[in-house]
Structures are given as C-alpha cells and as structure tokens.
Amino acid sequence: MAGKYGTNSYGSSANANSDPYDYDYQPFGAKGAAKLNEPFPSNNEYDSFSSAPFGDDEDMRLKQMELQRREEELIRREQEIQIKEGVISDTKKNNWPICKPFLYHNISQEVQPGIKRVTTYSGYSLWIAVCLAYILNFGIAITTVILPVDKDNGIKGNVALVQHVLCAGLLMFAIPPLHFIICYWPLYKAMTTLTIGRFVLFFLGNGFAILYTLFAFAGALTGVSGLYTVIIYFPHGDPQQGNPITFGLNLMVSFIWFVFILIFIAIFIICIVVARRENMTFSKAVQYTKGAVVSTAGSFATQAVVSGATGGSQV
Numbered sequence: 001m002a003g004k005y006g007t008n009s010y011g012s013s014a015n016a017n018s019d020p021y022d023y024d025y026q027p028f029g030a031k032g033a034a035k036l037n038e039p040f041p042s043n044n045e046y047d048s049f050s051s052a053p054f055g056d057d058e059d060m061r062l063k064q065m066e067l068q069r070r071e072e073e074l075i076r077r078e079q080e081i082q083i084k085e086g087v088i089s090d091t092k093k094n095n096w097p098i099c100k101p102f103l104y105h106n107i108s109q110e111v112q113p114g115i116k117r118v119t120t121y122s123g124y125s126l127w128i129a130v131c132l133a134y135i136l137n138f139g140i141a142i143t144t145v146i147l148p149v150d151k152d153n154g155i156k157g158n159v160a161l162v163q164h165v166l167c168a169g170l171l172m173f174a175i176p177p178l179h180f181i182i183c184y185w186p187l188y189k190a191m192t193t194l195t196i197g198r199f200v201l202f203f204l205g206n207g208f209a210i211l212y213t214l215f216a217f218a219g220a221l222t223g224v225s226g227l228y229t230v231i232i233y234f235p236h237g238d239p240q241q242g243n244p245i246t247f248g249l250n251l252m253v254s255f256i257w258f259v260f261i262l263i264f265i266a267i268f269i270i271c272i273v274v275a276r277r278e279n280m281t282f283s284k285a286v287q288y289t290k291g292a293v294v295s296t297a298g299s300f301a302t303q304a305v306v307s308g309a310t311g312g313s314q315v
Contacts, residue, residue, distance in 0.1 A: 080112055110192045119270050123187040126263055131176040133256050134168075140225050140249045141168035144233070147246050153232050154246070167223025183209045183264075190271065197292070199275045200285050203268070210264045217257035225253040 096105035107124065111117045144154075145161045155161050186202035219226025229250045275285075 079109075105188070107188070111188075112191075115270065116191045116274060119267060119274070120188055120191045122263070123184050123267055126260070126267070127176070127179055127184045130179050130260065133253070133260070134172045134175050136256075137223075137225055137253055138165075138168045138172040140253055141165050141223060143249060144225070144229070144246050149233065149246060150236075153234060153236065155229075155232065164223055167221075169223075171223050179209065187267070187271070191274070194274075194278050196275075196280050196284055196288050199271065199280060200289055200292075202271060203285070206264060206268050206271075210261060210268070213257055213261050213264060217254060217261060219254070224257075225250040226257060227254055230254055 092104045092106075094101035094104050096103055107117060107120050111120045141164055145165055155164055182205040183202075186198060186205050190198035190202045215221050215226075216224045217226050219228025219230070230247060233246045233250055235244045235247050
C-alpha cells in the first residue's frame with residue numbers, strides 16, 4: 001500500500017495533513033506568505049494612507065457647516081423674494097388667535113429679519129399693552145367714581161359719573177379690535193408685502209391712532225383718564241376724602257398714554273425709513289392714494305348708475 005490513506009487520483013500519496021487535491025494555494029506568493037507571520041508594519045509605512053481620509057476631520061466639519069450655511073442662506077433668500085413679491089400662501093393654516101384662529105399670523109416666518117421684524121414685534125407688543133391699558137383704565141374709572149372726593153373737585157353729577165364708567169367699559173371692548181385692524185394689521189402686512197398700498201394704509205391708521213391717543217392723554221374723551229381728570233381730582237381739600245388716591249391713579253394712566261404716543265411716533269418714523277429704503281416716496285404715496293380714491297369713487301358711481309338704471313326699468 002502506498003500509505004494509510006492510499007493513493008489519490010493524481011497518483012501522489014496522501015496523509016491526514018496533506019491536500020487530497022495536491023493543490024498549493026499561496027495568494028501572496030512565497031514572500032506574502034512569509035509576511036503573514038511578521039508583526040503589523042509600523043506607522044511609518046501606512047501613515048500617509050491612514051491619515052489621508054481621517055486626518056482632516058476639522059476641515060470636513062467646517063466644509064459641512066459652510067454647506068449648511070449656504071443652504072440656509074438660499075432658503076432665506078427665496079423666502080425674502082416671496083415676501084417681497086407678496087407671495088403669501090392662502091393654504092397656510094390659520095393660527096391666530098389661539099382660542100379661535102381665523103387668520104394666519106407668523107412674524108418670524110413672514111417678516112424679514114432686522115429692523116422690519118423688530119418693528120413688527122414692537123407693534124404687536126404695543127397692541128397687547130393697549131389692551132391691558134384700557135382694562136386698567138376701566139378699573140380706574142370705577143375707582144374714581146367709588147372713592148369719595150371733596151365737593152370742590154371731581155366729576156360733577158351722577159349722570160356724568162355713570163357715563164364716565166360706561167364709556168370706559170365700552171372702550172375696553174372696542175379699542176383692542178379697532179387698534180388691531182387700524183394700526184397693527186396694516187403694519188404687519190406692510191412689513192410682509194413691502195408694497196406701497198400697505199404702507200399707505202399703515203400711515204393713515206397709525207396717524208389716526210396718534211391723534212386719538214393725544215386726545216386720551218389730554219383727557220378730552222369721556223371714559224378715558226387723562227390730564228383733565230388729573231386736574232379736576234387734584235387733592236386741594238381734605239386728604240381724608242380720597243383725593244390723593246384718585247389723583248395718583250389718573251396721573252398714572254395719563255403717563256401711560258404719553259408713553260404710547262412716543263411709541264406710536266417712533267414706529268411711524270421707522271416705517272418711513274423702511275419705505276424710503278424700498279424706493280417709496282411721498283409723491284408715490286399721494287399718487288397711489290389719489291388713484292385709490294378715484295377708483296373707489298368710480299366704483300360707487302358705477303354701482304349707483306347701474307342701480308338707478310335697474311330701478312328705472314322696474315318702474
């Protein structure tokens with residue numbers, strides 16, 4: 001016998017440790033097989049390879065941050081172009097007020113950053129302050145009527161006192177929505193669309209608000225504490241009659257109206273600056289206003305003619 005395991009098909013003897021197919025596989029060659037038993041080469045041999053893809057982590061991170069910044073810049077510019085062109089999507093879900101949303105209001109998304117966004121936030125904060133101020137005015141009106149005063153000062157007559165409280169309560173409910181419609185919403189739309197028509201509406205509404213607040217500060221409006229109520233409640237009689245308290249409360253509200261006047265004027269001036277930056281001049285605003293008035297008058301005239309013609313035909 002050739003061996004314990006006999007002879008393979010190729011004529012060579014085979015044993016337990018030999019390849020039955022007599023096949024010698026050396027993928028690295030003789031030198032490669034010898035190197036398998038050698039220790040792993042030092043970093044000097046593979047440093048250039050291993051450090052190439054992983055040695056520039058900081059550069060890769062900076063490049064990634066730069067790409068992200070450019071992407072955000074592109075998104076912001078696209079949004080600014082849409083805002084400037086007045087592209088306001090009607091499909092946006094109403095989100096204001098929270099209790100019962102009926103309109104879309106989002107300053108951070110629709111108003112460009114910078115002075116426009118700061119001014120819009122200031123206008124919105126001013127609207128909230130106006131709401132709180134008229135609630136305070138109503139409370140002080142009640143206090144003014146309840147606290148006793150000297151016979152020589154204060155509002156005279158029960159009818160005048162009741163009228164003062166009723167008007168203060170009416171203003172507490174009427175002024176907040178009116179201020180939102182006349183003053184704040186035109187400001188918000190002017191800063192989102194940057195169109196001359198919106199700015200004209202804002203200037204008209206804000207100008208009316210300034211005049212109204214001047215009258216409130218003077219105390220010339222029934223139901224509003226102002227300088228007039230401060231004067232007639234000046235404590236010149238018995239201090240035990242409550243004159244100092246009524247005087248101080250009315251003086252505080254008068255000061256609040258004065259601060260509102262300053263804020264209204266500041267927002268008005270800032271919007272003039274923004275309008276000038278958008279190449280809107282006073283002559284263009286006047287021309288737009290005249291065109292709007294003529295267009296409105298023409299529309300009413302046309303409706304009157306059509307109505308008259310229709311009524312005449314029915315007769």
